[in-house]
Amino acid sequence: MSSLFSRRPDGDKLLTIACLVVPLIGLTLFFLYPMFTVFIRSITLADGGLGLQNYTDTLASSGFWRATRHSMSMGFTTMIISVFLGFIIAHGLHRCSFRGKWIIRSVIILPLLAPSLIQALGLIFLLGRNGVINRVFGLELDIYGFWGLTLANTLYAIPQVVMIIGASLVLLDARIYEAAEMMGAKPIRQFRDLTLPAIFFALLNAGFVVFIVTITDFGNAAVIAGDYSVLATEIYTQVVGLRNFNMGAVVGIMLLLPTVVSYYIERKAMARQKGQLNSNIQPFIPRFQAGRDIPMAAACFFIVGLIVAVVAIVIYASFVKLWPYNFDFTLKHFDITTAGGYGSLWITIGISLGAAVGGTLLIFILNLGLLRLPAAISQTIQVLAAMPAAVPGIVLGLAYILTFNSTSTPLYMLYGTATLIAVINFYHYHTQAFLTVMTGFRQFPKALEEASGSLGAGLGSTAVNVIAPFVSPMLVAVFFFLFMRSMVTLSAVVFLTTPQLNVAAVTIMRLDDAGLTSQAAAFSTCVMAVVALALGIMKLILSIQSKRSTRSA
């Protein structure tokens, strides 16, 4: 009898260990080790010794300085403009009263469903040498360079600004504004005294996120920067073109700096918001005020219109005969044979499915393992699991090529395989996926697990029969999140593609490089169609799930 009773806890313990070991080995091998490698490479000298020579060399190189200067001024300009415009939309959505907000809410995610070079592509159709504007007005505007890149990145970054600022605006308590109103404060005064202090950290955080995303983003820069060299393209040229791995490592490490600062600010912002969350918040329901709301609505729709237009024009251009001369409908651009044809699209779908399936599974068992751990150990692992978000995709890509392109370890086997691309996609988005599922586990009532345990169920059957159904909406969300991000991401994977193995976003870049802009547009349209389909399926599954759970409740 006693052996029968003691078997179960032992089985649970084994399962807990197994649940932890696999994801932790993964994190170590595919995140910590590459990051460590990039650091070591940055201080490894040509003769094999250690030193800071690489840093001094890099800092002394004029190419590096020019790219840094360019990246800084472009990143800073993008940050100012996109935080300002994003703030207008967030403020319009949350604190003004006008119709059609659902339209803004539903189309603003558009840039996140396409590779981050779509804005550049759209701008070229619009403002390029053969763009509509130049043709119609007979102008000679040159979109390539600083302004083209800044504009493209701004349009790409605004949705993220809207989300960050919106998340803090939604926490503002209506009663506080009513109190100020009763005390005689005018709206502008309320904004200055109440809103601005409350969203200060969100504004700062949005600024940093935009800055980091734009200086580390590869796609738009590759398409529209032209001769204007920026860090992202410079690294790519140095590492992939010139095999200058040490400089790549140095720049990779240096690109981590702004992220560390941003991480710190985000933590502070979250701590501050937590402090304000204790009282029950009355949501703010704005009353219509023509003087405020009509201009705000116009501004919001105008900005969102721009964001949508640059994406929509790419889709439109993929269906017309000869941009911008002949707008007759055609499907000929979809007949793509160069740059590997549609092969890379199918491979990318495969990679994305792999990252989604494997990633969701790993995230689930990691959270399951954490369930039975003492708080101190569990928190350490949580910090580790949340770390990848601090590493820009381009740095992670660099770290991977430095790690897996080296024949000194058996990991070299993975180099050049689709598996490695699926792996990098998963670890690139590990944090967001982990946090989503962790939120689900946190909401899981402890009593339910204990009830299941007291009925004699072990951790394994509790996980499958009780926990998994409970967190299934989060698992579905994470699965599709990983799939959609893997379909469109560029900056991490661009280092790992080979002539034999391409992904969709890279193919689009190659097509554009080859001057086949319309085919690049057609390929982009295909990628967006796949992602939109995935998004639709996800919404469908989630709505069926929520219907089912409300019916059973």
Next chain:
Amino acid sequence: MYLTVTNATKHYGSFRALNDVSISIEKGEFVCLLGPSGCGKTSLLRIIAGLADLDKGDVQLNGQSLLKLSARKRGFGIVFQSYSLFPNMSVAENIGYGLKIRKVPADQISARVSELLNIIKLPQFADKIPGQLSGGQQQRVALARAIAVNPRVLLLDEPLSALDAQVRGELRDEIHQLQRSLGIPTLMVTHDQEEALALADKIICMNHGVVVQAGTPHELYHKPATRFVATFMGTSNMLSTAKIRSIMPELLSTRPRGDDDQYDACIRPESIRIVDNPAGEASIVSIGFLGNLSKIKLESPLGNLIVEVQGATHFKEQQKVSLDIALVDCIWVANDVLGTAE
């Protein structure tokens, strides 16, 4: 009449929150709007504050309509259930905010703020931020903030509901004293009848968007007009006309004319006297000892009754007793509640 609301009607979609409501507040008066949740009391307060619009009716102060005046310009003070202090300002800045808006010189503001901090007994908290204060302390600051500018009317929206019992009692007494000493006309919304009884000069009892009865706490407790008011203002034994006629017909003499189901008898638990009587028709079912009083449940020909006596009682469960109800303690109330009394 200082502040009046006349024929106020308010809809939220198809839901009628207020239906032709008229109330008034005299200078210096403490008025409580009392009723269950959803009765329209908070809507009425928000309309008076200017935070919500009226569909029909008028709000007047000193005979002047306030409808065209925004909340900002009415010069009223408000305290919410959720404290709602400005989280990014210190306690002193919170209290002085209204004065700062009115461009009062800084030295006068700080003098007024420290005066108010003394009144609310938090003189050492000037530089703290609201997050560092307890709920009761925050609500004191909210009160000081509301009265700092000498408002023409003070509006309190369930100010004590979020606090625990002990703090609630203390703050209730402080609000009472403060209002008496400052003489600010005050309108408080509450669903707690005890709070209303303790604080109000006048209670306005509301249900389903209409005023059911308005009067002094004494009137509402001892002369409830309807069954709803009687049951809302404390415990009561509701007895049907038929029961009274067959068991205690002498109580019928004060009954207004009307059909049997139009009026019920309301007898407060403390008004029923019970006497030892082995031959009595009532028997004691249970005795609950609550410290200051005992709650005795009886089975009697009148039905199940609740009787309250001061302190402990010598009665025992199962004991037979006889009942004594004075004519003045039998209150006939209009039956405004669906279903009839026992």
